[in-house]
Amino acid sequence: MSAQLLDGRALAKQLREGLKKDFAALRGYAGLLPTLAVLRVGDDDASAGYARAIQKSCDSVGVEFHAVELPYAVQQEEVEETLADLNSSPSIHGIMILEPIPAHIALAALIDRINPAKDVDGVHPINAGRLAADRQPYFVPATPAGGIRLLEAAGVDFKGREAVVVGRSDIVGKPMALLLLHRHCTVTLAHSRTVDLPAVCRRADILCLAVGRPELVRADWVKPGAVVVDFGTTYTEAGLKGDCDQAGVAEQASLLTPVPGGTGPMTNVMLMENLLRAAERAASS
Numbered sequence: 014m015s016a017q018l019l020d021g022r023a024l025a026k027q028l029r030e031g032l033k034k035d036f037a038a039l040r041g042y043a044g045l046l047p048t049l050a051v052l053r054v055g056d057d058d059a060s061a062g063y064a065r066a067i068q069k070s071c072d073s074v075g076v077e078f079h080a081v082e083l084p085y086a087v088q089q090e091e092v093e094e095t096l097a098d099l100n101s102s103p104s105i106h107g108i109m110i111l112e113p114i115p116a117h118i119a120l121a122a123l124i125d126r127i128n129p130a131k132d133v134d135g136v137h138p139i140n141a142g143r144l145a146a147d148r149q150p151y152f153v154p155a156t157p158a159g160g161i162r163l164l165e166a167a168g169v170d171f172k173g174r175e176a177v178v179v180g181r182s183d184i185v186g187k188p189m190a191l192l193l194l195h196r197h198c199t200v201t202l203a204h205s206r207t208v209d210l211p212a213v214c215r216r217a218d219i220l221c222l223a224v225g226r227p228e229l230v231r232a233d234w235v236k237p238g239a240v241v242v243d244f245g246t247t248y249t250e251a252g253l254k255g256d257c258d259q260a261g262v263a264e265q266a267s268l269l270t271p272v273p274g275g276t277g278p279m280t281n282v283m284l285m286e287n288l289l290r291a292a293e294r295a296a297s298s
C-alpha cells in the first residue's frame with residue numbers, strides 16, 4: 014500500500030483565494046480594515062521567524078499586520094497595559110502573543126487578559142472551554158483546525174472510528190482530540206507517560222501526532238489503512254522532520270499528511286479564517 018498524501022499547500026492556496034475575496038467584501042460593506050496585532054517580548058529568533066510568516070499570510074489575504082514589540086527587560090505590568098490597549102482598540106480585530114516570552118513574564122496571566130472576542134489563537138480559557146463544550150462561536154487553535162480541515166477535504170469519515178492523538182498541548186493535541194470527539198470518534202489522548210505507546214497507536218483508525226520528536230512513530234506502530242496526521246515539525250541536520258517515519262508510514266497508511274507540505278501550510282490560513290470571523294463579528298456588533 015502507498016498512502017495518498019494530503020496536500021496542505023494546495024488546500025491552503027485555495028482557501029487563501031476565498032479569504033482574500035471575503036476580506037475585500039468585508040472592507041467594502043463595513044469600511045473596516047481587518048487588523049491582526051502580534052505581540053512579541055524580547056527578540057527570540059523563532060518568534061521573529063513566526064512573526065514574519067504571519068505577516069506574509071496577512072499580506073497574502075489583504076489584511077493589516079500590526080507588530081507590537083516589547084524589549085526583553087519589560088515588566089509584567091507594562092505588557093498587561095499594552096494588551097489592555099489592544100483589547101480596547103476598535104482598529105484591532107485579532108490579538109496573538111508569540112512564544113517564547115522571557116521567564117519573568119507570566120504568560121498564563123497574559124492569556125487570561127486577552128479579549129476573548131479577539132483571541133484568534135483560541136488560547137483564552139473561554140475559547141478553550143467553549144471548544145470543550147462544543148458551543149459556538151469560538152476560536153479553534155489554528156493548527157488542529159487545519160488538520161481537521163485537511164481530513165474533511167479528503168472525505169474522511171469520523172463517526173465511530175478509533176482516534177489516537179499523541180501529545181496533549183493546549184494548542185495542538187488537546188484541541189485536536191476535542192475536534193475528533195465532536196465528530197464522534199472514540200478518542201484516546203496519549204502523552205509522555207502513556208504505557209506501551211506503540212500498542213496504543215496501533216489501535217488507531219485515525220492517528221494524530223503532535224509530539225515534536227522526529228520520526229518517533231515507526232511503520233509498525235500504524236494499523237494498515239490508518240489515516241495519519243503528522244503535526245510534528247522539527248528542524249534536524251537532515252531537514253524538516255515530522256513525528257513519524259514518513260517513508261515507512263506511507264507504506265502502511267491509507268492517507269498521510271506529508272512533512273513538509275501537510276499540516277504546516279494550513280496553520281496560518283486557519284489563523285486568517287479566525288481573523289475574518291473576529292472582524293465580521295466586530296463589524297456586526
Ligand code: NAP
Pocket residue numbers: 156179180181182183184185186203204205206207210223224225226229244245246247276277278280
Ligand atoms: P509540546 O507543547 O512540547 O507538547 C508535546 C507533547 O508531546 C506533550 O504532551 C508531551 O507529553 C508529548 N510527548 C513528548 N515526548 C513524548 C513521547 N516520547 N511519547 C509520547 N508523548 C510525548 O508541543 P506542541 O506545541 O504541541 O507541538 C507538537 C509538535 O507540533 C511540534 O513538533 C511542533 O513544532 C509542532 N507544531 C506544528 C504546527 C504546524 O503548523 N504544523 C504548529 C504548532 C506546533 P507530556 O504532556 O506528558 O509532557
